[in-house]
C-alpha cells in the first residue's frame with residue numbers, strides 16, 4: 021500500500037506539429053497537431069505517477085484544467101486472469117489494424133506506397149478516412165481494396181461528418197468496397213441516429229462503430245441498449261479512468277458486441293493495449309471481429325513504447341501503464357515555449 025502523500029502535481033501542454041505532414045487528417049480535422057495534457061504526480065516519499073489525455077491541439081488548454089480534477093489513471097485489476105489466454109497473448113499478441121496508410125490529406129501516391137509497405141509488414145486490416153468528398157472516397161477506397169485484395173479487412177471512418185440520412189446514402193455508395201464498419205458516421209451523441217444508420221446498413225453487411233467521443237459509461241449503455249453500434253470503440257483517455265472503461269467492456273460482453281478500441285494520437289496505443297489485453301484475458305475471451313487500432317506516430321517519445329509484431333500488439337513487459345514520456349520530449353514540445361514550437365512560431369512570424 022502507498023504510504024506517501026501527493027506533494028506535487030505538474031501539468032504540461034505538449035504538442036507535436038503533425039499537421040505539417042497531414043498525419044491525423046480527417047473529414048473534421050484538416051490540420052491536427054497531435055497533443056496531450058501530460059500530468060506528473062509526485063509523492064513526498066519520492067514516487068512518481070504519469071498520465072496523459074489526448075487532444076488535437078487547442079483542446080489541451082481545457083484538458084489541462086481537467087487534469088487537475090478526477091480524470092486520473094488508476095491501476096487495472098489483476099484478478100481473474102485466464103492462464104491459457106494470457107499465454108496466447110504473450111506468444112502471439114493482440115490483433116491490430118492500421119490507420120496510418122490512409123489519412124484524408126495524403127496523396128494517392130503516398131497512400132499506395134504506405135499500403136504496399138504495410139502489406140509486406142504483415143498488416144491485414146486497414147482503415148480509410150472518408151467523408152469530405154464522395155468521388156474522392158470512391159477512388160481512394162477502390163485503390164485500397166484493389167491493393168489489399170478481397171480477403172483482407174477494410175474499415176471506413178467519417179469522423180462525424182454527416183447527418184443521419186446523408187450517412188446512409190453516402191455509405192451505401194461505398195458498399196461495393198465491402199467495409200466491415202463505418203466509424204462515427206454522425207454526431208457522436210445521437211444514439212437514435214446511430215440506431216437508424218445501423219438498421220439501414222445491416223442488410224449491406226456494414227456495421228456501425230463508435231465510442232472514441234463517448235464521454236461516459238451511460239452513453240455506452242444506451243448505445244448498446246438501442247442496438248446503435250456493432251463495434252464498441254473505447255478510448256483510454258476519454259472516459260473517467262480505467263475503471264469506467266472496465267464497466268464499458270463488461271457491458272459490451274453482456275450485449276455480445278466486440279470491443280475494438282480507438283488508439284493513435286499521443287500515447288493512446290501505449291495506454292489502450294493494457295485494456296484490450298485485459299478484455300481478452302478476463303472478459304470476452306474471444307478474438308472474433310476484434311482488433312485494436314494502431315497508428316504509427318510519436319511512439320518514440322515514450323519510455324515504454326508499444327511493440328507491434330506481425331500486425332499484433334505484443335504485451336508490454338514494463339510495469340505501469342506505459343504512459344511515461346521522456347523529459348526531453350516533454351520539454352522540447354511544450355506549447356508555446358518549447359524549442360520545437362518557438363522555431364515554428366518564429367518561422368510563421370507570430
Ligand SMILES: [Mg+2]
Pocket residue numbers: 177179203204232282
Ligand atoms: Mg475514428
